[in-house]
Amino acid sequence: MSINLEHISKSYGKVEAVKNISFKVNPGELFGLIGPDGAGKTTLFRILTTLLIADEGKANVTGFDVVKDYKNIRKSVGYMPGKFSLYQDLTVEENLTFFATIFGTTIEENYELIKEIYVQIEPFKKRRAGKLSGGMKQKLALCCALIHKPKVLFLDEPTTGVDPVSRKEFWEMLKRLQQKGITILVSTPYMDEAALCDRIALIQDGEILEIDTPANIVKHFPKTIYNIGSKDMYELLQKLKEFEHTYSMYPFGEFVHYTDKRDNFNPTELRQYLEKNGLQNITIEKTKATIEDTFMELAK
Amino acid sequence: MKRFIGFIKKEFYHIFRDKRSLFILFGMPIAQILLFGFAITNEINNVDIAILDHSKDVTTKEIIHKISASNYFSIHQFLEKESDIESVFKKGKVKAVLNFEKDFSKNLIKENHSTIQVITDATDPNTANTISNYVNAILQSYLKEQNKNSTMAYQIRPQTRMVYNPELKSVYMFVPGVMTIILMLVSAMMTSISITREKELGTMEILLVSPLKPFQVIIGKVFPYIFLSIINAIVIIVLSIFIFKMPVQGSLFLLGIESVIFIITSLALGILISTISATQQTAMMISLMGLMLPVILLSGFIFPVSSMPVPLQVISNVIPAKWFIIIVKGIMLKGVGLQFLWKETLILLGMTVFFIGLSIKKYKIRLE
Numbered sequence: 318m319s320i321n322l323e324h325i326s327k328s329y330g331k332v333e334a335v336k337n338i339s340f341k342v343n344p345g346e347l348f349g350l351i352g353p354d355g356a357g358k359t360t361l362f363r364i365l366t367t368l369l370i371a372d373e374g375k376a377n378v379t380g381f382d383v384v385k386d387y388k389n390i391r392k393s394v395g396y397m398p399g400k401f402s403l404y405q406d407l408t409v410e411e412n413l414t415f416f417a418t419i420f421g422t423t424i425e426e427n428y429e430l431i432k433e434i435y436v437q438i439e440p441f442k443k444r445r446a447g448k449l450s451g452g453m454k455q456k457l458a459l460c461c462a463l464i465h466k467p468k469v470l471f472l473d474e475p476t477t478g479v480d481p482v483s484r485k486e487f488w489e490m491l492k493r494l495q496q497k498g499i500t501i502l503v504s505t506p507y508m509d510e511a512a513l514c515d516r517i518a519l520i521q522d523g524e525i526l527e528i529d530t531p532a533n534i535v536k537h538f539p540k541t542i543y544n545i546g547s548k549d550m551y552e553l554l555q556k557l558k559e560f561e562h563t564y565s566m567y568p569f570g571e572f573v574h575y576t577d578k579r580d581n582f583n584p585t586e587l588r589q590y591l592e593k594n595g596l597q598n599i600t601i602e603k604t605k606a607t608i609e610d611t612f613m614e615l616a617k
Numbered sequence: 618m619k620r621f622i623g624f625i626k627k628e629f630y631h632i633f634r635d636k637r638s639l640f641i642l643f644g645m646p647i648a649q650i651l652l653f654g655f656a657i658t659n660e661i662n663n664v665d666i667a668i669l670d671h672s673k674d675v676t677t678k679e680i681i682h683k684i685s686a687s688n689y690f691s692i693h694q695f696l697e698k699e700s701d702i703e704s705v706f707k708k709g710k711v712k713a714v715l716n717f718e719k720d721f722s723k724n725l726i727k728e729n730h731s732t733i734q735v736i737t738d739a740t741d742p743n744t745a746n747t748i749s750n751y752v753n754a755i756l757q758s759y760l761k762e763q764n765k766n767s768t769m770a771y772q773i774r775p776q777t778r779m780v781y782n783p784e785l786k787s788v789y790m791f792v793p794g795v796m797t798i799i800l801m802l803v804s805a806m807m808t809s810i811s812i813t814r815e816k817e818l819g820t821m822e823i824l825l826v827s828p829l830k831p832f833q834v835i836i837g838k839v840f841p842y843i844f845l846s847i848i849n850a851i852v853i854i855v856l857s858i859f860i861f862k863m864p865v866q867g868s869l870f871l872l873g874i875e876s877v878i879f880i881i882t883s884l885a886l887g888i889l890i891s892t893i894s895a896t897q898q899t900a901m902m903i904s905l906m907g908l909m910l911p912v913i914l915l916s917g918f919i920f921p922v923s924s925m926p927v928p929l930q931v932i933s934n935v936i937p938a939k940w941f942i943i944i945v946k947g948i949m950l951k952g953v954g955l956q957f958l959w960k961e962t963l964i965l966l967g968m969t970v971f972f973i974g975l976s977i978k979k980y981k982i983r984l985e
Contacts, residue, residue: 366826368984387982388828396826402819406634407627418623419827461823 318377319344319469319500320365325374327360334360335523337374342502342516347495349514350504351608357523358504359399362473365502366396379468392420395467397458399474405447409438409457412446413464420465430497431460434490452483459490470494472503476510488513508609519612526615531608538606538614540564543584544572546600547591556594560587567613574610620829624837631811632841638807646799646849647856653791654861661747665693666713667705672721680733683759684715689751706738713737713748781950792857793945794918797938799853800876801883801912804846806904808839808887813900816891822984831980839884846880847873866952872945875958878965879941883908885972886937892979912938940965 320342327335335357342348350358363369365378367387375382381389403412413435417424428435434456441449446457455475462470472491476484488510495501495515503514511517512531519526519534527534545566547553553573557566564578575587584601591599632638666684670677685692693711696702705711716734718724724731735752737745782789812835815821824834854872857863865872886908894900913919915929916938922930933939940961947953947961955962 363984368822368825370983391826392828394826396823398819398822400819402823404627404631404820405818407630411627411630415623415627416823416827419620419824419829421620421828 318342319346319379320348320502321377322361322365323375325361325364325371325376327357327364327369327371333523335364335371338520338523338525339374340518340525340528342500344500345495345498347491347501347503347513347515349511349517350502350520351506351508351511351517351612352504352520353506355522356520358520359473360523361520362396362398362471362502362504366394366471367391393468395462395465395470397462397470397472397475399477401454401458403446403454403458403461406445408443408445409449410442412457413460416461417464422465424464427464427466430466430494431463433493434460434463437486451479452487455479455483455487456490459487463494467499469500469502472501474504474506476505476507484510508607508612511608517608519608519615521612521616526612534608534611535606538611540576540606540614541582542604542606542610543575543577543587544569544600544602544604545575545587546572546598547596548598549596552594552596553591556591556596560590562587565613565617569607569609574604621833621837624829624833625840628811628838628841632845638810642803642807642845642849643852645802646795646853649795649799650792650853650856651860653795654788654857661689661744661751663691664689664712664744664748665710666690666715666748667694667696667702667711668692669696669699669702669714669716671719672717672723674720674722676722676725676731677717680717680756680759681715684752684755687751687755690748702736706736709738711738712744713752715752786861788857788861789863789950792853792861792863793942793949794913794916796850796853796857796876796945797879797916797918797941798909798912799849800846800880800941801886801908801938802904803849804842804880804883805887805890805908806901807845808842808884809890809894809900809904810897811842812838812888812891813894813897817896825982825984831982832977835888835977835980839888842884842887843877843880846883847877850876850880863949865949867948867954871955871958872948875941875944875948875962875965878962878969879937882937882941882965882969882972885969885976888976889972889979892976892981911936915939916942918942937965937968940968 318341322341323339325335325338326333338357338361350361352358360369364371365376365383367383367390370384377383378390379393381387383390404415407415413424417427438449438453438456438460441453446454449457459472459475462472476487479487484507491501491503492513505511514531516528516530517534518528527537529537545553545557550568550571550573554566554568557563557573557575562578562582564576566573566575568574577587588599588601632642668681670681681692684690694705696705696714702714702716705714714736716736718732718734721731721733733756735749737748739745815824850873854865854869858865887904890900890903890907894903915922915925915933916936917933918938922933922939925933944958944961944965947958
């Protein structure tokens with residue numbers, strides 16, 4: 318096992334940040350922790366990177382205990398905290414050189430690993446890190462976390478605050494790193510990124526709701542989902558809320574994802590109800606459940 | 618070793634790229650030493666006084682002449698009547714008025730004594746005191762000259778001699794103090810700020826999750842400041858020697874060694890402050906309030922320790938600056954060596970070891 322958690326709990330005063338969490342990450346796996354802000358993702362990362370000590374439970378990273386063998390873990394993992402944590406007053410190149418030196422290596426030695434990412438920021442290597450755009454900063458941070466060729470990479474919300482194009486590029490890079498045999502534990506609040514992981518853990522309020530492959534998680538969704546559209550989104554939400562058979566509904570892009578309490582739901586009936594209430598251009602279509610739907614269902 | 622050098626290189630980048638801290642580092646020592654040396658002084662020079670002479674005879678003329686001939690006073694105005702005294706003080710220019718009684722000369726010869734009233738503006742008590750002392754001294758020396766020939770039956774004549782600073786230059790008192798303050802501030806405040814900055818920006822998290830050992834991080838952080846503080850100490854000593862003509866009676870080498878010890882004490886304090894503060898602002902406040910004030914008030918820099926209430930005297934013993942000031946004054950003014958300063962040096966060394974030990978013990982290898 319690359320990462321192994323057994324019954325990990327951690328509280329800050331009276332607030333229980335993570336409660337009795339256990340999961341395993343296989344070597345070479347791209348594992349995602351999916352959950353909203355405040356779910357306990359960062360706390361888990363800090364326990365695994367030996368920055369915090371759990372109140373209860375045991376955890377291993379690459380076979381080393383996070384409390385006893387913390388020194389060995391610190392040598393062999395790469396960590397990218399949620400907040401941009403490089404030296405803003407150092408240039409791109411200086412940052413990278415610095416992290417290479419403190420890990421006892423050089424940029425040249427492991428250039429192969431970071432090459433694809435580094436070429437994108439190389440034109441700006443004389444620029445101070447604080448003056449980079451969000452996407453560039455994340456790429457630099459990833460380079461710095463990778464420069465010592467870690468066995469396990471911990472990425473805490475690496476794409477938060479990054480534009481969609483850079484996000485996509487970032488995930489492509491993670492996929493390539495995975496092929497090079499690096500185990501990756503990544504957290505994200507974006508459900509669409511979850512689908513790109515090998516396996517994901519849905520986490521909320523410090524508890525794991527489910528762990529499985531994205532495909533299986535979606536498959537387990539118990540109900541049929543309908544995409545409902547209308548010209549007046551606000552009215553549509555109001556009316557659906559008042560509808561007696563509504564099981565769940567929440568906005569999803571330009572549509573509302575709707576599920577019904579009954580198994581023998583007839584879309585025509587809903588259409589009539591909505592039309593009666595003065596809504597226009599109504600569309601009702603079956604759609605496939607997404608990870609977000611599953612999450613909302615499990616989090617209920 | 619390579620790691621360590623890389624770390625120190627990074628620290629120097631931080632320092633030289635932050636214009637503000639660079640200014641504090643090198644601007645402050647020079648500004649402070651010049652300020653204390655030139656502007657803040659206890660000496661009096663050319664103080665304006667006024668004279669109200671009711672006799673206008675030979676003796677008063679001689680005395681007035683003697684007073685105006687000294688560098689300490691310049692006669693601003695001659696008053697005509699008693700009521701002028703109040704108004705001339707209210708204008709604020711005149712700091713003292715000498716009021717000679719009527720028939721000054723006659724009284725002196727006939728009754729063997731006559732009176733001169735010295736009225737001083739005591740809104741500034743120190744100056745008022747000094748002025749009245751100086752006037753007294755001038756009068757005494759005048760009398761002495763007059764009585765040269767006649768011998769008195771009994772006479773006690775005090776012969777005062779001010780040693781180590783015969784001209785009573787206040788800059789001699791300020792230089793050791795300012796040097797202490799600056800070394801303390803630069804070392805303690807700058808290190809505590811630079812360590813807490815890593816915490817605040819989140820880079821400490823990455824440094825912790827790296828093979829760097831805690832002591833490597835700490836030494837790496839403080840090393841540049843040892844270097845810069847030594848430069849500062851040299852600048853201060855050079856300034857005080859060449860601009861203020863301050864003597865260094867003792868060994869410069871010993872002064873250097875003692876300064877390095879004090880710098881390390883301050884750095885250890887800075888590390889300690891950084892372990893208890895989470896933000897740069899707290900670190901700065903603690904350094905300023907917790908270090909600067911005691912150094913100014915309790916170290917004997919401005920107010921003599923011996924005239925403090927006993928509880929404060931006891932407290933002053935735990936302030937490293939107190940011992941360093943004693944050492945600096947000893948070396949620069951008295952020219953004494955280690956055989957007289959070993960006790961103070963030992964206390965300072967003890968404090969250094971204690972603070973370093975405490976800060977390494979308190980340094981967190983994790984986030985909490």
